[in-house]
Amino acid sequence: MPYADLDLAAGRKNGTVWVTLPNRNYDPEKGHRLYNRYLDELEYGEELGFDVVAVNEHHQTAYGLMPSPIVTASALARRTKRVKIAILGSALPLRSHPLMVAEEHAMIDVISGGRLITGFVRGIGAEYHTFGVNPTFSHDRFHEAHDLIVRAWTEPGPFSFQGHHYRVQYVNLWPRPYQKPHPPIWIPSQGSKETIDWASHPDRRYTYLQTFSPVKVVQRYLKQYRDTCANYGYGCEDRQLGWAVPVYVGASDEAARREAKEHFEAFRNVYVRMPIEMLLPPGYTSRESLKNVMKAKAQMFGDVTIDQAIELGLFVCGSADTVYKAFEGYWREMRFGNLLVMCQFGTLPADLTRANMERFARGVLPRLKALN
């Protein structure tokens, strides 16, 4: 949910649209129109037959206008009737109290009659700068917050929770979630061994969603997830794997590239961009991962054209046939049970977003579903 009216030159000049881009660049009147446009698009997703519509959480950035995905998910819970609503996800370590997350997600689950898919994330590195939360405790806080939330959803209250970061004398959730034992939990990630080991653990078996990565990286981590399940002694179900990727379907391959080009490149080269110190504060990742990123810095932090992105499988773009064939091939290889298509990205305007959604829903979605 980007601030699509962004002055891209201002974003470029600042080096990033995260943390430090002055908020005088945000116009609330344009913001009003954008929020309502995006919510209309998400609601339209139900009409077009998508199974799930998804929202996420980002803070103090033109990249995404949902500091609270609870607000958008709540609006959707009342305006939709059938579609599942995924919060991908709530940034647990950034929240001052995990019980708030447990309560809010339970509310949406109850209001929607059990249509919530819960997602938990740590928030991205930049958000440790904006929130001041100490990134060296990010993993600890995430795990402890997760444990508190799941226990609050499933164990009879009141009970006492005495953790290292969170201590509550009376955990006694009203409302309890609608779904039993609790809403499904998805773990969106850019990929790390620690996350995969944790999400795939037999006690959890959470759906692992690889987000916005070159397809080779998606393949590597989804395979790693399957292998980890096997090492735990059970077979990974397809529903445990997901891939989130920006997609654009045009009338032809040529038209798709032409229409998507400036909007995708703005997304990749302006909205996503940030310096390494902002992306990976100390402790956010292991120092080994940090060193790998430092080595790949030129590739990761340079501009990417739409053609390069399609080549890398970072972006799936073309006619309905081309897009279907690409996903069919990827699916046969990876067998991900969940595909999350980002039909709006960067500056993509309303008319192209709707056309993209319609072409995907009519020309790609039914054929992909038939594969399963």
Added chain:
Amino acid sequence: MPFTDHTIELVGCRTHYRRGGKGSPLVFLHGASGAPVVLPFMEKLSERFDVIVPDHPGYGQSDEPEWLENIHDVAYFYLDFIGALKLERAVIIGSSMGGWMAMEMAVRNTSRIGSLVLVSPAGIAATGAEPADIFLLSPEDTIRKLFYEQRFAEERLALPMTPEAIDLALKNRHTTARLAWEPRLHDPHLAKWLHRIDVPVAIVWGKDDLILPVGIAHELKRLMPRAELHLFERCGHLPQVEKAAEFCDLVVRFACR
């Protein structure tokens, strides 16, 4: 005087320190970037003092103990450290993060401390004197901001970045974040207790400090009215490096009174 390497295990933390010279004990507590080598000011001070330069827990060649969660842990650790080494009337010099540690020690217990030299210390906040965001600056920009005379920065930037140096830098940075990310580079409760420091204190600051602006020096002097305040002209965040000779003279005059 040559320095030799030592390791002591304290509170489950193998702690590396260098020691050189003869005289009354002097402990130098380093800043965020560690103390990987013996610097000229250490050599100079070792002519008059028994100079001890530990790598803090979580820094350099010392362990990263599980218990290390905040600056108070470091303060108690160093009180144990000077006790284990049986130091008496030790001069504690602390630079930047190390100055913060020195103050946190001294508000708790000065029984083994003779005096404090606080060299552009972190630890308190001052309105209108915002520290640089050391966690957002690139490594090169950080080094440039450390010094007034850019030739010192050039020297540092010319050092080869070996894999070992990168590992050390990441380790030091991690611990600095653990101790100083939030509240940023200070402890909001420290200022309340600075009056407990009952040994002589010298505050040393570069007037051109771009990391911790000199406004913080004046606030610290206000909080510790009996402290001496020494401001160095044309000097950045590390007076002990940029003005090594003057700095050492000052320490000798102050500590040997």
